[in-house]
Amino acid sequence: MQTSTDILIVGAGPTGLALAIDLARRGVGYRIVDRAAGPSTASRAKTIQPRALEVADDLGVIDRVLELGRVHVPTRHYDRDRVISEAVEAALGVRDPGVPYPPVWLSQPLFEQILRDRLAELGGRVEWGAEVTAVAQTADAVEVTVSTTTGDRRMRALYVVGCDGGRSVVRERIGATLAGVSYGDHRWWLGDVRIEGLDNRCQHVWMSPEHGILSLFPLPSTDVWQFQASIPADDPDPAAPTLDLFRRLFAEHSGLGEVRIEDAGWLSLYRINVCLADRYRVGRVFLAGDAAHIHSPAGGQGMNTGIQDAYNLGWKLAAVLDGADESLLDTYELERRAVARAVLDDSTDRMHALMRSAGNGDGASAVRRLTDDFTTGLTVAYPDSPLTGPGPRTGRVRAGDRAPDAxxxxxxxxxxxxxxxxxxxxxxxxxxxxxxxxxxxxxxxxxxxxxxxxxxxxxxxxxxxxxxxxxxxxxxxxxxxxxxxxxxxxxxxxxxxxxxxxxxxxxxxxxxxxxxxxxxxxxxxxxxxxxxxx
Structure with missing residues (x-):
């Protein structure tokens, strides 16, 4: 059996969901599929930056994001059991009358639930357990094979958007390549844990030359903490993450004997790769989010950049389906790939600065450097885009810039x-x-x-x-x-x-x-x- 749609979105993370919402509100026919059996519970990302929040506003989810998220999360820095500093770091946000939202802390699973709820309000849903296995293009459509528990089925779409992550099948099938650098000496144990005896109004951070970095972050509107611990660069074969390992790491970093890590959910050994796809478009197929770019986590840019990819592409697909010249779609890669390159370079620099600070125990300084005007996404601009017409090229507000609020x-x-x-x-x-x-x-x-x-x-x-x-x-x-x-x-x-x-x-x-x-x-x-x- 073959089904047809205007746009097939592959991947139901934040990027794919944002694109689906944008298309749905424009009345564009779409399907969104994901190979997973259901929504992810892993808190891979937890920061929504000001520009992505403006997108959330336009897509109709900002009230729920602000209700469930938090703006002010103090960071408490320790030397063993002794608090050496406590401050609300850059999460205080941007003080500018044209910027309505500061950064918000909210776990990725909760944010995805908010997006799915909004999509449902618009009459849409995710088709789970549907894995794309083949992609073939014709002159006027894309033929996709989707494997499900009930067998293979064919889908025909005018355009396909691969939002299926760093191991993107769509990217592989269209022959695009992901090239970059692997920072093998920058590895992390990550996990979602539950903790007793620790103040959940604060993030808790230990940094030392001997043990590296340990961060415990309370995820708003949940009883879950995100556990992050750096792996020693000279450890050739790091242990698999377990609850016992996390307890041992916590004991090594801190002297807080009354604190208990009770259980662990999602566990990961994360190796930092910084990569960029050589193309964002091959014919009628596009890449967005982690399928197109993989970042260092420093600065919290991956999820935010993907959301803005979707926001850039959605209106252009709708316009072309409504009769605009297809060359409009070429501006997606022209505008967004340059942004991803700049974000990759910036997040890599921040990662190195963080690790250097850990080496000298300067934790407070390191955390402050993780966010600034660049990471907010507010400085992204398209001055050289063919879609940018006449207007000033100097000053604070220029043609190609983000329009400010007032x-x-x-x-x-x-x-x-x-x-x-x-x-x-x-x-x-x-x-x-x-x-x-x-x-x-x-x-x-x-x-x-x-x-x-x-x-x-x-x-x-x-x-x-x-x-x-x-x-x-x-x-x-x-x-x-x-x-x-x-x-x-x-x-x-x-x-x-x-x-x-x-x-x-x-x-x-x-x-x-x-x-x-x-x-x-x-x-x-x-x-x-x-x-x-x-």
Whole structure:
């Protein structure tokens, strides 16, 4: 029996689930399969960074994430049983009026459950126990063989996205390769454990030249702790992780005899590999998340980068299915592979810094260096993308950058509204800024897929889709000094900034017909617009 769908998503981790939600809310036909028998319970990741939280906001899950996660988790550093420092480290987040969310601690299993619940609200579900074994492309589709407990079945999809992890079968079947470096001397024992007698309001860390690093992290909204212990570089054959081993390691690092490790769930001996796929696209098949890039855990970037891969790809697939030129899909690899390369380099540097600090016992300094503006994901930008049109190339807010948040007053209701409330959804957004003296210049609505919002400092302004910026904070966050139009992509990045003539900008924005060629380096704005799919 053969079934058909527009998009087949292989892998139901955070990347695959985020993509499924994005496609579902756009009305795109999809299937999502996973070879596992059911959801994973392993806390492989536990940090959701500010940019990924903005994605969570747009996908409709931010309230649940904030309810179950924690923002402030102090880190308590020890010398044996003596506390030598305690501080809320970088988890305090980013203090910027354009950034609504600080980093949130939440275990990957809980985050995946939140995403699955949201997918169910949209009418979707994961097909568990379905392993892809063959992938064959034709001119207009992908034929996939899926093995299940009831036998093999064939699936036909217009496009396939491999979100099936570091051992990706999809990547192997399309001939893409994962190349990189294995840091054999940086290995870790990891596990999910339950602990009695330890303050679960804090992360507890021991670092010493003799024993290396031990971290015990309480996973919010659970009774589980994540256990992480570095393996000595000179140990040629480290022991398999067990509950007894974890108890012995804890005794070696600490002098807290009253603390008991009661039991262990997921256990792993983790070897750090830093790898990047040579291609993100082969014909009608794409790679995303760990199938495309594998990171050092330092800085908490793997899950977050994968979520943003999905967010970048989802709207482009939907646009092409709706008639946009297929060359739009080439921008996925162009934009996201460069990001993965930068993240890989950064996380590797942080890993080495962490291990050096462990060697001299400087634990507090090491933890502080694990996160900064780069790890938040907020600095990711696409200035050289063919989808980035005219606009400033200097300053704090540039064409190609992430659109910042801000707060104004909705003219029709008088209630306080965030700019992100206006961006939320699968549409493009055209923000037309004025100083209260050009109310008739907002008739440029672009296309049906574009929502136009007038932002004015005129406190007497009225009308739907009008945001009153009485204190000028929206203008400041967007660095607006005169009449300006800002075109924002569905994934929250600034596609173009038009100075002085928002009406003309809006007309130019919609002037090109879908189907014109778009290539990296294109200067003509109409050609750039043709790939937008609006």
């Amino acid at each position: 707060v104004g007053i909705e003219a029709s209701s008088g209630r306080e509204v965030r700019v992100f409330d206006l961006l939320r959804g699968p549409h493009w957004t055209l923000l037309t800024f004025d100083q209260g003296n050009a109310p008739d210049r907002t008739e440029a609505r672009g296309t049906a897929a574009t929502r136009t919002i007038r932002i004015t400092t005129d406190t007497a302004a009225t009308g739907a889709d009008t945001l009153i910026d009485g204190d000028g904070s929206v203008h400041r966050n967007y660095e607006i000094t005169g009449d300006t139009a800002v075109l924002i992509r569905p994934d929250g990045y600034i596609a173009a900034v038009f100075r002085d003539e928002p009406t003309v900008a809006g007309r130019r924005h919609r002037s090109a017909d879908i189907g014109e060629d778009v290539r990296p380096g294109v200067e003509n704005q109409d050609s750039t617009r043709s790939a937008y799919g609006g």
